[in-house]
Structure formats: structure tokens, C-alpha cells
Amino acid sequence: MVKRSATHHPAARTTDLLGEAWTTLIVTELLAGQRCLDDLAELLPMVSKSSLGHRMRRLHAVGLVEASADRHGRFHYRLTAAGRDLEPVLAQLSSWGSRWLPPPRAGDLDPRLLLADLCRTIGGPHEPGAIEVGFSDVTGPRQWWVVLGARARAQRTAPDLPVLVRVECTITALASVWLGHSRCLDELRARTLRFTGDRAAVRRLAGWLSAGAPAKSLAAIGSA
Incomplete structure (x- = not known):
């Protein structure tokens, strides 16, 4: 009820x-x-x-x-x-929360949910490939892959596709960039985030992680 x-x-x-x-x-x-x-x-x-x-x-x-x-x-x-x-309502709630709420703690973060959010913004279609993400501060599975293709999806098993970018990070650093609390450059300098791989692919990934992404991901859903 x-x-x-x-x-x-x-x-x-x-x-x-x-x-x-x-x-x-x-x-x-x-x-x-x-x-x-x-x-x-x-x-x-x-x-x-x-x-x-x-x-x-x-x-x-x-x-x-x-x-x-x-x-x-x-x-x-x-x-x-x-x-x-409810789409614009949730987008406004997301925008407000990103602006005014403190960054979440590591214990409040789930890799699958964080990467699923990122996948909505990545969207598709893309040339087949993968982004390998390694989290150093999670208690569950630490290695994840974002698979690019008709649409982006996150999974725990390595795909039979070329890895375009490897990401080594803390989950708090990745979430902080995603939520707009810090910049990629800040986390790179703090050594809590590291990219290796194709230069153009790294630039695209950094763009997808840009500030304000949660509200953009809801907008992407609405236009799909």
C-alpha cells in the first residue's frame, strides 16, 4: 500500500x-x-x-x-x-543533488550502478571495442569492462574485443568526476585516476565523464 x-x-x-x-x-x-x-x-x-x-x-x-x-x-x-x-523531475533532482549534496562515501558506491550510469551517456552506436576499468578500493569484483557497440553496457567478464582504454582508479575518484565534484585533471594529479590507451579514445572517455553527467544521462534516455 x-x-x-x-x-x-x-x-x-x-x-x-x-x-x-x-x-x-x-x-x-x-x-x-x-x-x-x-x-x-x-x-x-x-x-x-x-x-x-x-x-x-x-x-x-x-x-x-x-x-x-x-x-x-x-x-x-x-x-x-x-x-x-517523471523524466524532467528526476533530471532536476539529479542536477540538484550533484550541485548541493556532498560526495558519496566509498561504501555508498556500487561499480555496476556507476558504470551503468556512464553507459547511458556513452550511448551508441560505436565501433566495437572495450574500456577496462580496475577499481582499487571496492570489496567486490574489482575488474569491469564497458563494452562499446550498438549501445554501451557494463560487464564483469573480459569481452573478445580490443581494449581501447584502461582505467585504474578508486571508485570514489571516478564517482567524484562523474558527479562533478572534481575534474579528471584533479584526480590524475592526485594519482587516484589513471588512463592508458589510444589518445583519441582517452579524450572521448574524459568527455563522457565531464561534470554534470548524471542529468545529461537522463536527457540521453529521453532522446533514445
Whole structure:
């Protein structure tokens, strides 16, 4: 059941619908297109499937999401017109948070979520290739690859593609650049970020990591 505030105010009532961070992230993922529960579970690994199912039923009940079953009985979810209208709202929240909130701590960061955000901005299509990312300060898997092609995607296994750029970094440094709290140059000088590889590819990657990227990634979703 949706928690309801005892007020007529539209902002408070909208907050009731979204409620918490994971629901906001689910809506953000659905802005990129139709997803099944397995897709969402992969993109949001810190949310259990049962919890995802509960949130999808809740979003369906309030008219933000619609579902359809394929021939195998698997449900696919997409945003309704009301759900898609949340795009500028989330973009503004992202822009405000990047400007006013302090940088997140390492324990608050997840490599998959951070790289998935980056992949939205990278978009596609691109010539096939890969960006190898090594994190020095995470407790889980440290080596990741961003695979370029029709669209960009992040994965934990090495692809059979040429590596265009190798990135060695702390996750806090990469997040700090991505969120606009510091510049690539700042982190390079601090030796918390290092690029090796093709010069043109390094320049493109530095551009994708430029300040203000979270709001741009939402804009990229809307234009896809």
C-alpha cells in the first residue's frame, strides 16, 4: 500500500509515490526502455527479486508502470505516459543533488550502478571495442569492462574485443568526476585516476565523464 501524506500538496503526494531511492532507480532504468524483472535485477543487484516484484506491483497499482507477458509467461514492464512524465523531475533532482549534496562515501558506491550510469551517456552506436576499468578500493569484483557497440553496457567478464582504454582508479575518484565534484585533471594529479590507451579514445572517455553527467544521462534516455 502507498503511504499517503495528509495534504493536498502535489509535491508531497508525488513523493509518496516514489518514496525511496530504489523506486527512483527503477523508474530511471525504465526510462531507457522496456525491462523484465531479470533485467532490473541485474541492473540493481542490491535489491532482491522479491523486493523488485513488490515495487513493480506498487508502481503498476498507481499507474506509473504497465506490464505485458511474452509467450513464455515472462512479464515485461514499461512506463505509462504518467511514468515518462517523471523524466524532467528526476533530471532536476539529479542536477540538484550533484550541485548541493556532498560526495558519496566509498561504501555508498556500487561499480555496476556507476558504470551503468556512464553507459547511458556513452550511448551508441560505436565501433566495437572495450574500456577496462580496475577499481582499487571496492570489496567486490574489482575488474569491469564497458563494452562499446550498438549501445554501451557494463560487464564483469573480459569481452573478445580490443581494449581501447584502461582505467585504474578508486571508485570514489571516478564517482567524484562523474558527479562533478572534481575534474579528471584533479584526480590524475592526485594519482587516484589513471588512463592508458589510444589518445583519441582517452579524450572521448574524459568527455563522457565531464561534470554534470548524471542529468545529461537522463536527457540521453529521453532522446533514445
